[in-house]
Amino acid sequence: MIPWLHGAAPFPPVEAALAEPNGLLAAGGDLTVPRLLDAYRQGIFPWFSPGEPILWWSPDPRMVLLPPEFKVSRSLRRRLGRPDCAIRVDTAFEAVMRACAEPRQGSGAAGQAGTWITGAMIRAYTDLFDAGYAHSVETWMGGRLVGGLYGVALGRAFFGESMFTRATDASKLALAHLVAQLRRWGYGLIDCQMVTAHLASLGARPIPRSEFRARLDALVAEPGRIGKWTFDHDLFTRTAHP
Numbered sequence: 001m002i003p004w005l006h007g008a009a010p011f012p013p014v015e016a017a018l019a020e021p022n023g024l025l026a027a028g029g030d031l032t033v034p035r036l037l038d039a040y041r042q043g044i045f046p047w048f049s050p051g052e053p054i055l056w057w058s059p060d061p062r063m064v065l066l067p068p069e070f071k072v073s074r075s076l077r078r079r080l081g082r083p084d085c086a087i088r089v090d091t092a093f094e095a096v097m098r099a100c101a102e103p104r105q106g107s108g109a110a111g112q113a114g115t116w117i118t119g120a121m122i123r124a125y126t127d128l129f130d131a132g133y134a135h136s137v138e139t140w141m142g143g144r145l146v147g148g149l150y151g152v153a154l155g156r157a158f159f160g161e162s163m164f165t166r167a168t169d170a171s172k173l174a175l176a177h178l179v180a181q182l183r184r185w186g187y188g189l190i191d192c193q194m195v196t197a198h199l200a201s202l203g204a205r206p207i208p209r210s211e212f213r214a215r216l217d218a219l220v221a222e223p224g225r226i227g228k229w230t231f232d233h234d235l236f237t238r239t240a241h242p
Contacts, residue, residue, distance in 0.1 A: 005029035005056075011044055014058040014209065022194075023059030023209075030054070031124035033131050040152050040159055043209070043216050045193060047116050060209035063192040063199055065160075067183040071203040076172050080236040086140040087177045090228040093129045096136040096148045097122050100162035117162065125161070128152060132226040137174040139167070147171040149178065151190075155220035158182060159191040175202070180235040188219050 003012050005028040017025040025044060029035055031054065039045060039056060048055040072080075079085065101117035128134035133154065139147040147170020149163035158178070165171040182190065191212075192204045207215075 002027055011039065011042060011056065014043060014213065017058045017060065019060075023057040024055060025058045026056045027053045029056070031120060033124075033127050033133075036124065036128060036152070037133065037154065040154055041216075041220050043191075043213055045159065045161075046121070048118075049116055050118050057193075058209065059194060061195065061206035062209055062212040063195045063204050063206050064212060064215075065179070065190040065192055065199070065202065065204040067179050067187060067190065069203040069205070070176070070179040071201070072176060076169050076176060079169055079173060080176060084141060085173060087174060087231065088138045088140060089231050090129070090135055092138050092145055092148075093134065093136040093150060094122065094126055095145055096138060096150045096164070097125060097162075099145065099148070099164045099166075100150065102164070125150070125152075132228070135229050137178045137231075139165075139170040139174045141167060141170070148174045153187075153224055155224045156185070156187045156222040157189050157191065157216055157219040157224075158187055160193070172202070177231060177235055181229075181231045184232065184235075185225065186222075189215055191216075 002018065002024055003026045005011070005026050009029070012026055014025060017023045031046065036046070042058070043062070044056050044058045046054055047057055097117060101115070101122070103115065125134050134150060134152050136150040137148055138145055146167040147163070147165040149160060149171060151161045152159040163171040163175065179190070192199045195206050
């Protein structure tokens, strides 16, 4: 039986997570900003369906994308820097979350299909956004939001939560700009949570939880960027490539 979190009870050690289902660690607790920040610092994230209690996970292995290993396809590279596409950051956080929550085919940044993004999750992560720890990267075309992603940043680590697309490569464009900017800022890791073939095609790979925790402990101890982000405008010029 998994532990139940009452009040401010701490998380159990991640090594206690169940192997099946992969990484289920605890249930209960709340989705307050302090609880979520404590979870992410330890490599723990919430994921649960409507009608379920809050469930906390720490899978082994862990899917991660190291910024230098991001794969940019030829078709995606041709789209980068096009004038008909604008990449914005932190201008439509809740809209991105709600778009990620819509039923759709495929998987998001965390390898899930979006139905787990409940109203409670939207409120909780909007609070994280207001506190300066959650961020959205958005792809706009013709004044419309057509793709994007959101996640949490602590220290020099970024935790990808979900992505969506309404136009070809729209979410990948957002991810490419995120990766390029994080490289410039010296971020060392993008957590992708669960193993999926789609994430692997972009350069993500699974690593043991013990290695993930070692990397994470070092990265979250470094100074990060708290508050709303802005990206450099020359991430994908002829002389500036990720």
